[in-house]
Amino acid sequence: MSKPAAAAARVDRRALRFVVLLGVVSLFADMTYEGARSITGPFLGMLGASAAVVGFVSGLGELVGYAVRLVSGYLSDRTGRYWALTIVGYCVNLLAVPLLAWAGRWEVAVALIVAERFGKAVRTPPRDAMLSHAASRTGAGRAFGLHEALDQVGAVTGPLIVTAVLMAGGTHRIAFAALGGPAVVAILLVAAARLQYPAPRALEVRGGAGQEAGAGLPRRFRLYLIGVALVAAGFADFPLMAYHFARTDAFAPQTIALVYSMAMAVDAAAALIWGRLYDRAGLRAMLIAVALSAAFAPLAFLGKGWLPLAGAALWGAGMGAQESVMRAAISRVAPAGRRGTAYGVFNSVYGAAWFAGSATMGLLYTRHPALLVTFSVAAQLLALPFIRASERGGPAANPVRDEG
Numbered sequence: 001m002s003k004p005a006a007a008a009a010r011v012d013r014r015a016l017r018f019v020v021l022l023g024v025v026s027l028f029a030d031m032t033y034e035g036a037r038s039i040t041g042p043f044l045g046m047l048g049a050s051a052a053v054v055g056f057v058s059g060l061g062e063l064v065g066y067a068v069r070l071v072s073g074y075l076s077d078r079t080g081r082y083w084a085l086t087i088v089g090y091c092v093n094l095l096a097v098p099l100l101a102w103a104g105r106w107e108v109a110v111a112l113i114v115a116e117r118f119g120k121a122v123r124t125p126p127r128d129a130m131l132s133h134a135a136s137r138t139g140a141g142r143a144f145g146l147h148e149a150l151d152q153v154g155a156v157t158g159p160l161i162v163t164a165v166l167m168a169g170g171t172h173r174i175a176f177a178a179l180g181g182p183a184v185v186a187i188l189l190v191a192a193a194r195l196q197y198p199a200p201r202a203l204e205v206r207g208g209a210g211q212e213a214g215a216g217l218p219r220r221f222r223l224y225l226i227g228v229a230l231v232a233a234g235f236a237d238f239p240l241m242a243y244h245f246a247r248t249d250a251f252a253p254q255t256i257a258l259v260y261s262m263a264m265a266v267d268a269a270a271a272l273i274w275g276r277l278y279d280r281a282g283l284r285a286m287l288i289a290v291a292l293s294a295a296f297a298p299l300a301f302l303g304k305g306w307l308p309l310a311g312a313a314l315w316g317a318g319m320g321a322q323e324s325v326m327r328a329a330i331s332r333v334a335p336a337g338r339r340g341t342a343y344g345v346f347n348s349v350y351g352a353a354w355f356a357g358s359a360t361m362g363l364l365y366t367r368h369p370a371l372l373v374t375f376s377v378a379a380q381l382l383a384l385p386f387i388r389a390s391e392r393g394g395p396a397a398n399p400v401r402d403e404g
Contacts, residue, residue, distance in 0.1 A: 035158025066351025073344015089123025145275020293318025
């Protein structure tokens with residue numbers, strides 16, 4: 001092997017280690033805040049908050065979470081302080097969880113819950129921008145698919161920790177305090193990542209996808225955003241599916257949580273599969289994923305027998321594609337120097353479209369589930385030509401390395 005080839009191989013291995021390290025950070029981070037989110041509703045009720053307050057806080061947290069990403073992404077590109085924003089975001093995001101153990105009033109708990117969402121919003125765009133640089137070496141689909149799979153391991157483990165604490169006779173406060181353990185581990189790991197990889201952009205393949213010059217975001221990025229918005233608008237929240245399952249006795253009440261766990265397991269596995277397919281086929285992988293997952297709505301909301309279970313599995317497969325391929329494609333349609341901004345815009349548009357679509361589908365469901373199904377399928381299929389158009393004229397899916 002020539003010296004340039006050996007040097008490139010070393011950088012490739014270093015990039016893969018960076019992807020894995022950020023994935024493990026996300027594993028412990030998700031373990032912390034997903035564990036907390038599984039009990040914040042009952043905890044607020046114990047502190048005297050009404051159902052209206054709980055619903056308002058949930059909506060406010062998500063609104064803050066997606067709106068702040070737009071600002072965070074822009075600031076990361078503007079200042080170049082990707083690591084600073086990432087570390088501050090993780091600290092706020094994660095330390096808010098164990099502090100809930102000492103919240104004596106629901107107003108204090110609400111402030112901490114919103115702070116947790118705020119911290120996640122601050123760190124997500126700069127983290128994904130840094131991840132995209134390493135992804136140019138490993139394959140964007142592989143990198144984001146692996147990151148999502150590790151993320152989901154934490155999302156499943158966190159609620160299990162909380163369940164174990166409560167079943168052992170512990171209180172909600174003890175459960176929040178116990179989640180301080182993975183929170184500290186995640187913060188230490190992200191600090192270690194900062195020390196080992198102070199300049200992740202150096203991992204970017206020179207001359208690869210998304211390297212074109214220009215201060216603005218290109219037209220294909222805007223086309224891609226339209227497709228993303230349509231997919232998000234047509235993708236129902238699982239709580240709405242769970243409501244339908246309970247209302248129609250599709251599953252016993254005590255098994256609906258298991259159905260969700262199954263969907264999350266499918267999400268993790270699908271993220272790896274869709275990610276590898278993306279590295280081979282480009283955005284055609286996203287087209288296939290959207291076309292297949294669009295079938296979740298008729299199966300889940302109109303199906304009988306085992307069909308709702310198949311619908312939930314397809315929903316999980318679609319989520320896996322959205323959290324891997326959909327994120328990976330940003331490195332393909334946005335310049336390297338604008339990735340933070342691109343991820344901020346992407347996350348904000350995705351969140352706003354998801355909220356608007358979920359509200360619309362909730363209203364349609366009250367009229368008839370078939371109306372919800374029609375809207376869901378139509379929105380997702382309408383996204384396909386926009387996603388396809390965003391790839392035309394773009395860079396190759398697998399860039400040639402500059403090994404000099």
